[in-house]
């Protein structure tokens with residue numbers, strides 16, 4: 001059993017090269033030792049990337065004792081195509097889906113596609129009794145009409161049958177706590193799991209955060225500047241900041257975290273250990 005108090009899930013992305021594939025499996029092997037709640041595999045934006053996502057989710061499900069949640073987006077495929085992928089996951093034994101609208105690779109939604117994530121959740125529930133996670137945005141989705149609309153959209157996804165929401169990453173605990181309060185006020189009672197992004201590369205995170213509407217505290221810029229030329233100190237700083245953020249959240253009752261691994265696990269491993277994950281009780285799966 002993992003630590004009684006705090007539980008973890010870890011998100012990976014599909015590998016595109018043999019070297020990336022090797023890194024993914026090393027990462028999976030390392031994080032399995034922490035007995036996580038589940039692993040998740042993101043869904044690529046384009047055709048070939050989507051195929052690799054599907055294959056990677058199924059391979060992970062077959063190779064790892066940890067339950068796998070396959071991400072699935074819906075804007076770039078017809079309902080029938082999306083349903084067929086969901087059925088493929090189900091046939092392969094995957095019954096956890098992270099259901100997402102996705103960002104269309106062209107302008108606008110494809111004709112015949114699910115309209116949005118609410119519509120997708122409803123469609124998935126008609127196919128099988130999937131365990132469904134959806135996305136939530138503590139700092140509001142950049143394309144949302146308003147904060148209120150964004151939160152009501154989250155409620156609709158949960159009311160349609162999703163079991164929990166995983167948030168976009170954020171770096172300010174108060175931002176998540178205010179979001180949780182607002183969600184509770186409109187009657188959202190299902191778990192809201194904070195998405196935590198360890199900072200592997202400050203400049204990359206900084207530019208990506210601008211695009212996805214996540215704020216980086218000014219203090220982070222100052223802190224990372226000070227250790228710019230010292231990789232070990234950067235690593236320590238990233239781990240410390242993530243642990244500090246999660247500890248603040250655990251003080252407010254949060255018991256589950258979803259870590260965005262970027263397929264690099266040393267940092268996620270160290271953060272999880274610092275928060276109480278227990279590596280000593282790992283059960284080695286019996287050889288198939």
Ligand SMILES: Cc1cc2nc3c(=O)[nH]c(=O)nc-3n(C[C@H](O)[C@H](O)[C@H](O)COP(=O)(O)OP(=O)(O)OC[C@H]3O[C@@H](n4cnc5c(N)ncnc54)[C@H](O)[C@@H]3O)c2cc1C
Nearest residue numbers: 042043071100101102116117135141143144150166167168
């Ligand atoms: C935990 C998590 C995992 C993710 N995994 C993946 C993944 O594997 N693959 C991937 O491609 N993306 C992924 N994303 C990104 C996600 O697909 C985008 O954020 C997408 O824009 C919205 O998806 P959604 O399911 O939240 O959409 P919805 O719930 O349908 O919408 C969320 C909010 O965004 C607004 N909105 C979104 N798109 C539009 C639009 N085009 N026009 C108007 N309003 C819009 C909605 O009005 C609503 O307020 C992930 C995000 C999170 C937080």
